[in-house]
Amino acid sequence: MLHEHHPLIGREIAVRKVTPLNIRAVADGARFVLRIDPAQAAQAAKAFGSPLPGKIGDVTVSKGRLAVRLGPDEWHLVVPLTEQEAIETAFAKLYATVPHSLVDVSHREIGIAVEGVAAMLALRSAIAFDIGGMPVGTGCRTIFDKAQIILVREAEDRFRIEVWRSFADHVWGILDAASREIALGI
Known part of the structure; x- marks a missing residue:
């Protein structure tokens, strides 16, 4: 597996002043990208071992598994590394009766947590849409500056970014700059 180099391991940005x-x-x-006929989503949920969101933009989190519905027939799935093989095996068995596409994108993406009172402010530095209008428990594919990301709103003041490894340093750099401005009250 290509998890040997994680560009953000050991890095953290913390602003503890006013905000x-x-x-x-x-x-x-x-991480997986699942493409399946929505009429077969219940069977896919059984293979996933956790519910899949039914509405585009919704997120489900259960048993350490995250699922984001990104399109009419597309879900982004995240599970602990220890469960990767079990997921792959379950979906391989499902394929015999329900055609679908399950692609392992673990080597391609990493996650970044942005949390705290100023989380939304930091994200607004590079995301054009109104993040404040994004309900808790939803997710979407969007652009962060020039990088495509999946943004999940986990709580009122906690977000998760899923970003391609090749763009991770770029996204991190913008968040770092935004955090310095927030710390200075700019």
């Missing part, structure tokens, strides 16, 4: 902000890499996990 708390914490930005850190999330624990590595196995």
Whole structure:
């Protein structure tokens, strides 16, 4: 597996002055892109071992597994690394009766947590849409400056970014600059 080099391991941005902000890499996990007929989503949920969101933009989190519905027939799935093989085996068995595509993108993406009172302010530095209008428990594919990301709003003041490894340093650099401005009250 290509998890040997995680560009953000050991890095953290913490602003604790007036407006708390914490930005850190999330624990590595196995990531998949699932494409399946929505009429077969219940069977896919059984293979995944956790519910899949039914509405585009919704997120489900259960048993350490995260699922984001990104399109009519597309889900982004994240599970602990220890469960990767079990997921792959379950979906391989499902394929015999329900055609689908499950692609392991673990080597391609990493997660960044942005949390605290100033989380939304930091994200607004590079995301054009109104993040404040994004309900808790939803996610979407969007652009962070020039990098495509998946943004999940986990709580009122906690977000998760899923970004390609090749863009991780770029996204991190913008978040670092935004955090310095927030610390200075700019």
